[in-house]
Amino acid sequence: MTVRIGVIGTGMIGQDHIRRLTHVVTGTRVTAVFDIDSARAEEVAASVGARALPSGAEVIGAADVDAVVVTSWGPTHAEHVLGAIAAGKPVFCEKPLATTAEDCLRIIEAETAHGTRLVQVGFMRRYDSGYREMRKVIESGGIGEPLMVHCAHRNATAPASYTSAMAAQDTAVHEIDVLRWLLDDEIRSVQVLRPRPTRKRHEHLQDPQIMLMETAEGVRIDLEVFVNCQYGYDIQCETVGEEGLVRLPDPAAVAVRGRGRDSTAVLQDWKGRFENAFDTEFREWAGSVASGTEPTGPSAWDGYAATVITDALVESMESGATVGIEALEKRPAFYGGAER
Ligand SMILES: NC(=O)C1=CN([C@@H]2O[C@H](COP(=O)(O)OP(=O)(O)OC[C@H]3O[C@@H](n4cnc5c(N)ncnc54)[C@H](O)[C@@H]3O)[C@@H](O)[C@H]2O)C=CC1
Numbered sequence: 001m002t003v004r005i006g007v008i009g010t011g012m013i014g015q016d017h018i019r020r021l022t023h024v025v026t027g028t029r030v031t032a033v034f035d036i037d038s039a040r041a042e043e044v045a046a047s048v049g050a051r052a053l054p055s056g057a058e059v060i061g062a063a064d065v066d067a068v069v070v071t072s073w074g075p076t077h078a079e080h081v082l083g084a085i086a087a088g089k090p091v092f093c094e095k096p097l098a099t100t101a102e103d104c105l106r107i108i109e110a111e112t113a114h115g116t117r118l119v120q121v122g123f124m125r126r127y128d129s130g131y132r133e134m135r136k137v138i139e140s141g142g143i144g145e146p147l148m149v150h151c152a153h154r155n156a157t158a159p160a161s162y163t164s165a166m167a168a169q170d171t172a173v174h175e176i177d178v179l180r181w182l183l184d185d186e187i188r189s190v191q192v193l194r195p196r197p198t199r200k201r202h203e204h205l206q207d208p209q210i211m212l213m214e215t216a217e218g219v220r221i222d223l224e225v226f227v228n229c230q231y232g233y234d235i236q237c238e239t240v241g242e243e244g245l246v247r248l249p250d251p252a253a254v255a256v257r258g259r260g261r262d263s264t265a266v267l268q269d270w271k272g273r274f275e276n277a278f279d280t281e282f283r284e285w286a287g288s289v290a291s292g293t294e295p296t297g298p299s300a301w302d303g304y305a306a307t308v309i310t311d312a313l314v315e316s317m318e319s320g321a322t323v324g325i326e327a328l329e330k331r332p333a334f335y336g337g338a339e340r
């Protein structure tokens with residue numbers, strides 16, 4: 001069976017996912033798209049033999065759309081995800097699920113009322129082979145109980161439109177999701193430290209930031225977010241346990257010797273670094289749609305958790321105080337928790 005997909009938002013990542021669904025993943029086809037930039041939508045639709053429709057609602061309701069992918073701007077995600085749930089169609093939503101915790105809760109309510117999981121959030125690091133290996137090591141007790149995690153998330157440069165809050169909402173959000181999943185633990189408090197700012201930033205931006213987090217089990221996490229590091233895209237993660245440590249590998253790259261140096265190239269952006277993860281993410285999601293089973297990837301609850309935690313990080317970045325997070329203590333049974 002071919003899964004027919006409608007895509008809402010044909011910007012940078014929307015186009016990349018459309019390419020993926022057309023040329024990389026087998027058994028999927030993009031049949032309809034919408035973007036508020038109608039010229040862009042028409043052009044993208046024509047390139048893959050799809051139709052450009054006049055609204056997101058029409059994409060969701062189209063008879064030749066079995067499932068929906070939302071890749072529009074963050075503040076518009078909630079409307080389209082709620083529309084897909086109302087239509088009873090599976091929906092893959094790029095991060096963030098919604099930009100406010102209230103909107104995430106509305107999605108959770110709607111999905112719970114529907115009765116089965118329809119929503120998957122685009123936290124692709126759970127599909128990266130390095131993170132998957134790390135998780136296996138931790139789960140199998142290979143390093144004993146985890147005690148500390150040291151992380152860095154570095155981008156070469158950030159544009160003028162990138163704000164200090166985005167360091168949490170747009171960038172650290174990936175670590176927040178992948179660490180909750182890696183440790184199978186919940187983040188309970190956060191604090192943001194503001195080191196000496198780099199002169200290579202736009203004036204309004206606090207960069208770098210150090211984000212400290214503590215989990216319910218007492219694991220301490222330190223995350224350096226540095227989005228103008230100049231030298232490339234660099235993702236580091238090391239979990240230290242009672243009996244050893246496990247470290248994320250750097251992406252494979254050939255070693256070049258010449259001019260008296262031995263060097264390997266550093267990737268320049270997230271697209272190359274996580275390309276395989278995005279491919280696996282869509283293969284697994286499309287597989288769940290084709291078989292009519294619930295998606296196994298990040299849920300609406302994970303999307304809500306990420307938004308609650310990033311809100312707390314932004315609050316701490318502004319005040320300097322440690323901010324506690326109580327909202328996540330009652331995970332509903334529908335999302336794998338003990339409570340209803
Ligand atoms: N998983 C990841 O690593 C990444 C995720 N993203 C996420 O993907 C989303 C899109 O990001 P980009 O493609 O970089 O942005 P973009 O600005 O290149 O594209 C967004 C598109 O959405 C369209 N749009 C805006 N409002 C709309 C609406 N109401 N309905 C339909 N279309 C609408 C815009 O016209 C634009 O074409 C964001 O939520 C972003 O956080 C982006 C980059 C990486």
Ligand SMILES: O=C1[C@@H](O)[C@H](O)[C@@H](O)[C@H](O)[C@H]1O
Pocket residue numbers: 155170171174227270
């Ligand atoms: O999601 C992403 C961007 O939106 C964000 O701006 C970058 O900092 C991240 O590295 C990238 O993965």
